[in-house]
Amino acid sequence: MNIQTSKLLLRHQLLEGAKRRISREPYRCFSCSIRHAQHQSQPPKSPQDTPGTTHFGFEKVAEALKEQRVGAVFSSVASSYDTMNDLMSLGIHRLWKDHFVRNLNPGRNPLTSLSASERGWNILDIAGGTGDIAFRMLDHASTINNDAHTRVTVADINPDMLAEGKKRALATPYARSPRLKFVEANAEKLDMIPDSSVDLYTVAFGIRNFTHKDAAIREAYRVLKPGGVFACLEFSKVNNSVFDALYKRWSFGAIPLIGQLVAGDRDSYQYLVESIERFPSQTEFRDMIQEAGFLVPGQGWEDLTGGIAAVHKGVKPI
Structure with missing residues (x-):
């Protein structure tokens, strides 16, 4: 060849x-x-255009997966939750919670939903696993309003968060008191809570993690007595553009890094700041509360620290 x-x-x-x-x-x-x-x-594309999807931070996932993934986040951060809250908010979250409880003034008498024969308030604190709000409610009722009958049920879907709350309760006067109870429950389906049985429903920094926020608000409406109050403390939208730019730089730059250094968990805190960004605006969330049937006082919310957080309220009609 x-x-x-x-x-x-x-x-x-x-x-x-x-x-x-x-x-x-x-x-x-x-x-x-x-x-x-x-x-x-x-990585494989998320099911963005299919029915039955929801947001997990900036990612879209199947609804069936969100509860599991949120659960994993809070199981991961449970032991360092309070320390991280102090670091992330520079301690301001404590002032927000104090204001939230003081404004609700638990134990004052009478509450419109209470009959003359009833004593104390029946409070349901949702997503309150570590007990932050519950302990404040009981302290306020006892020391400010001289009320030894108001009681709080702490409901949380995450057993690790509840375990932290029970452990912290040991350092309070309420550890073995009938005034404090911890229950594992899904806020979207509170089967163990009877209709029209709760005077005050609170949720602080938890509702943004729910898969169906509208379903949770409807459940709040169901369990509240006529005249009962729905009260939510949640991160919101900053109302000043310059401040908002600084806040976002802190949130997306510093908070995941702090999570990595302090809690050894960057991903969970990346999700948490993304969940804040995804949460509805003050107006949108107020509209959701009204759509569930609540009467909304005034404009429907109170901004805290320029809108970083906001308090929303709704009253069940009598």
Whole structure:
């Protein structure tokens, strides 16, 4: 075989190989090939356009997965939850919670939903696993209003958060008191709570993690007595553009890093700041409360620290 024949044979083999590759893979221009390679290196696409999806931070996931993933986040952060709250908010979350409880003034007498024969308030604190709000409610009722009968049920879907609350309760006067109870429950389906049995329903920094916020608000309406109050303390939308830019830089730059350094968990705190960003605006959330049937006093909310957080209230009609 001479050199010319060898060249022709080699050319034929190359052409046949190219034909086989072309038959298996469609033609792509150079830039299209780059995009294809990038797509192949990315994780599988979330079911963004299918029914039954919801947000997990900035990611869209199947509704059935969100509860499981949120549960994993809070199980991960439970032991460092209070320390991290202090670091993330520079301690301001304590002032917000104090204001929230003081404004609700638990134990004052009478509450519109209480009959003359009833003593003390029946308070349901949702997503309150560590007991932050519950302990404040009982302290306020006892020391400010001289009320030894108001009681709080702390309901949380996460057993690890409840375990932290029970452990913290040991340092309070309420550890073995009938005035404090811990219950594992899903806020969207409170089967263990009778209709029209609760005087005050509170949820602080928890409702943004619910899969169906509207369902939880409807459950709040069901369990509250006529005249009972729905009260929510939650992160919200900053109302000054310059302050908002600084706040977002702190949230997305510092908080996940603090989570990594203090709690050894960057991903959970990345989710938490994304969940804050995804939460409805003050107006949108007020509308959700009204749509559930509540009467909303005034504009429906009170901004705290320029709108970083807000207090929302609704009253069940008598």
